[in-house]
Amino acid sequence: MMFFKMVLPVFTFSLAAAVAAGELESGSQAPVLYSENIKGEAVNSEEILRNKALYLLFFDPYRPQGISRSLALYQQYKEQIEFIALAPAMNSTLATVTKAAKDLGIDYPVIFDENHQISRLFNAWHQPTQVLIGQDGKVKFYSQSAADIQPQMAVLAFAGQEAAIKEKSE
Template identity: 25%
Template sequence: MGVVRQGWKLAGLLAILSLAGAAAVSAHDPVAALKMSRMPAGMQAVPFELTSLDGARVKLSDLAGKVVLVNFWATWCGPCKEEMPSLARLQQQLDPKKFVLLTVTADLQRQGIAQFLSQTGVALPVLFDEDQEVSRSFLVRGLPTTVVIGRDGTLFGRAVGPRAWDSPEAVAMIRQAMEPAQ
C-alpha cells in the first residue's frame, strides 16, 4: 500500500512539474501555448484524396510546400461548429501561397453542411471522408481534432478539442510551421 501511495505522490509531483514546465515553455512555444501535441520528428502525414463540397478532388500531395491545417468536424458536434468562425478568420490572416486550411467531415448531409456554412457566413473548404478512412489514418477519436502538416509533409502538431484558431498563439504556431526547417 505504501508503494502505491508513494507512486501516486510521485505521479502528482511529476504532473505539477510538467505543468509548470509547460507554462514556462508556452511563453515561447506557440504549440505548447495552444495545448497541442507535438508529433515525433519526421513523421509523415498519410497521403489522402477527398472530394470537396463543390465536387473538386483535393489531394494532400498537391499542397506540398504549404502548411496545411486539417480540421476534422461534424455538424452534430457543438464545439466543432463553435470553432468554425475562428478557423475562417485564421484562414483570412495567412498567405494562401503558404497556408491551406481544410475541414474534413464524415457527415453525408451535403445540403445540411452547405446550409450551415451559409447561415454562419463561414467560407471554408469542406472535404468528405465518407468511409472515414482518412479520419482513421489520422487517429481521430474525438471531435474536433485538428492536425497541422508542415511544408515538407511531416506532422507538426495535433489538437483534440476546440481552439481559438485566430488567436495570436495560433497564428504564431502556423507562422512557426511556415519557417524553413533548421
Template identity: 25%
Template sequence: MLPLLAALALTACGGDDPTRLNTGDAAPAFTTTSLGSASVKFPDDLRGKVVVIRFWADWCRYCENEMKAIERVWQRHKGEGLEVLAVNAGQSKAEVEAFIRKIGVTYPALLDEQAVISKKYGVLALPTTYFVGKDGTIRAKVIGEADEATFERVAMELLK
C-alpha cells in the first residue's frame, strides 16, 4: 500500500497537473491489460460507447459495495453501449484476481500496478469514477462513494 500512496502523492507534482482533469476534458488515453491478459486500449477499443472508468483498490472500504452496485447497472445497460473499466490502482495481479473473485463482478478489471493510469487521471482518493461520453469527453466525475441510483442516473443521461 505504501508504494501506491507514494505514487498517488506524486500526482500533484511535476509538469502536467492531472488533478485539474474534470468534466469537459478529453479522457486521457491509456493501454493496459485486463485480468484475462487481454490488451485494452482506451479510447480506441471503445469508441462510440459510454465508458465508466472506476479506480479502486481492495483496501478501499467503500469499493466493494460500490463495485457490486456498478455491476447491477452495467448488467442492465451493457446491451445499450455502456462499458465499465475497473482500473485497480497499484496492486498486483494476484491481489486484483482474489478481490474480483471474492466480490463476483464480471466487467473488465484492469491492471495499473505502478499507478501510471491513476496518476494520469489525477486520482487522489479511492474510489474515483469518471463517466466518459461517446465522444471521449469526461461528462461526470465522482470522488468517493456513490450509490446505484447515482450510477444509473448518470449512465442513462449519457446513453440517450
C-alpha cells in the first residue's frame, strides 16, 4: 500500500504533464513557469507576461545551437520580449550551465532544469526548442529546431509598442 502512496502522485503529475505537453502548439495556452535562475532569482511567467511577451530557448550547453541568434534577437527585442534560456540536465550540472552561460555571453536569465520538470511542461526534448508566448499567455510560436522566430517576435514587439503608446495617451 505504501508503494501506491508514493508512486501514484508522481505518476499522476507525470501523466498530467505529458497530456499538457502533448497539446503545446501555436494558439494553445502556455504552461505557467515557476523556477529559479542560475543566480538564485525567482522566475514567474505570470509576472513577466503582465509587462512583456516571453521567449524561451531550451539549449544544450555542450552544443549551444540557437544561442548566437537569440543573443542578436535579444538586443533587438529586449524592451518588448523577456528572454529566458533553459538548459535541461542531460549530461550537465549547474556548474556546467553557469560556465556555458558566461562563456556564451548570455545576458538574460538562464535556468538549469535539473529534474526536467520544465522540459516536460513545454515538451522540450530536442535542443534547441523555442517557445514564444504572448502577453495573453498563448503560445505564438513553438519549434523543436533553430527555425527563424524573428517574424513572430517582430509582430509581438509591434503589438507591445502599440499598447504602450495607447497607455501613455490615456
